[in-house]
Amino acid sequence: MDFLIANFAEILFYCLAFLTVASAIGVVAFKSPVHAALSLLFCFVMVAALFLLRHAELLAAVQVLVYGGGIMVLFLFVIMLVNVKDLKLEQVFLSGIAPLAVIGGVLLGVLIAFGLVFGVLASGHGDGTALRSVDGDEIGNTEAIGAVLYTKYLVPFEVVSVVLLVAMIAAIVFGRRSAGLEGAGGGGGKTS
């Protein structure tokens, strides 16, 4: 029991990490997109919990709201819009690329790991107070992010709003029924 209390943060991290990786494997391996989507939702919530462990309270809330609430609903809407017979593919993976994909993934992973680990080994360990302070006053993570976001990072913030606007217009254009795409596929296209 003492061990459990003394190492609570470590045990919590390892449990959350295990569940995150397990649900991520589920996303990649599940045949049905609905199962993959639910697995992905679970993964998002676990990642939000991991954010909490690193004193990123606002980010955890945003993760659950935007990913869990927004993006997942979008995915499920599309799954709902697509015909059931089109949704489940008999052949799950692309043919011929599997070994290449695995080798590429592992190589890239090793590369990133080396770069990141060697990059930060020199620095010390943080304690999280700086993440909730504004000008030395300890007030809260959300206030601190707001103070930085609307002063130092105001221009990127505005640029990102333009990105969202462009994405919205693009999604509407793609989703339009009279987009001039029908029948352009040279056979196999649906004429509606």
Add this chain to the structure above:
Amino acid sequence: MIDATHYVALSLILFCLGLVGVMMRRNFITVLMSLELMFNAVNLNLIAFSFRLSDLAGQVLAIFVITVAAAEAAIGLGLIIALVRLKDTVALDEADVMRG
């Protein structure tokens, strides 16, 4: 003590799983989901280093990454709708109109 290295390892596993999913899966919807996994791995890294370096810039950048991920999801799902209208399928290797 859990430090940034643990988070790097976890985000690495997540990123590689996402990458393998993007490269191997045949279903367009699942490919987009794997892409979201990769975004999540990046965010985990940003948060871990934001804590380690006691710098809020990582968290602000993570907010931007989430915003761009939302935009990407909207466009990608619009593309899925267009593909299904055009081809009646979500299989990526059947979207070969522009293949030479």
